[in-house]
Amino acid sequence: MTLKFISTDKAPAAVGPYSQGVRAGNIIFTSGQLPIDL
Template sequence: MKQIIKTDQAPAPIGPYNQAVRAGNTLYVSGQIAIDPATSELKLGDLEVETRLVMANIEGILKSEGLGFEHIVKTSIFLKNMDDFVQINGIYGEYFTSDFPARETVQVARLPKDVNVEISVIAVYS
């Protein structure tokens, strides 16, 4: 059985998908981009601001379920330009302290709304 997760701590979906779906003890979080959940405004131009907002959106969804970054078992990072990897990876790394999740990072031809980074995660409930 699946449960649809909705929170105002992350942007509302911009298409036919949900912020997250719980199936059993696993939470599948849809790819997050730099949309401010309070204003629905897209924040582009500064890669650090963009990446931190993506991580904050993920955190909002996790917190709405009583979870944190330590519950993440898998991340997928999609980059517009692999040259941005070092900067994005540095910011991403601030959110994890140990027992890091599995991950892939790929450069893609284009991302929704022409953002520079999109990140999705899978977390497990304790």
């Protein structure tokens, strides 16, 4: 199964080695983000 990592520069950067999203076949896994004060 091929994994495709999904990211955008329009979202705050993760604090750690996390992906914003990963597509595995027909399934997309997304990660959440706690609110931050910019």
